[in-house]
Amino acid sequence: MRYWLFKSEPSTWSWDQQKAKGDAGEEWDGIRNYQARNNMREMKLGDRGFFYHSQEGLEVVGIVEVCALSHPDSTTDDERWDCVDVKAVRDVPNPVALSAVKANPKLAKMALVTHMRLSVQPVLEDEWMEVCRMGGLDGATLKPL
């Protein structure tokens, strides 16, 4: 299984809205960046990701799971843009702030820090485990610590 991070401005698409979709999930549409799109094309069913609030909040607030493989983005006719569907899995008990990520030497190479503007990013397994731990979850089981 691979790990990812999805950024969303809560004023556009918030964690609460994502959770309201339940297990049906929702398209991660609107991505118009090749690197972010390529990341979504690499995703497999069951891959997990962080749900990060940008602009406001600036923290990892939830865990999502890929529930549909890459397919054309329904919000455009432009064939270049594909996206996956994701569903909410659970809240992060203690949201992990960007400032806390930056302050943690183990996370110095996270794309969240090094590729600030990339909206769909890969997360390494040890980064996943560390951010989960900071958030109050066991990264493997996703059970509260």
Added chain:
DNA sequence: GCCAACGTTGGC
């Protein structure tokens, strides 16, 4: 709201 970083577009 500002502005730095950086991705995209389009003229040449």
Added chain:
DNA sequence: GCCAACGTTGGC
């Protein structure tokens, strides 16, 4: 294929 202009993202 270069690169200037432009648009967008996202932290602060």
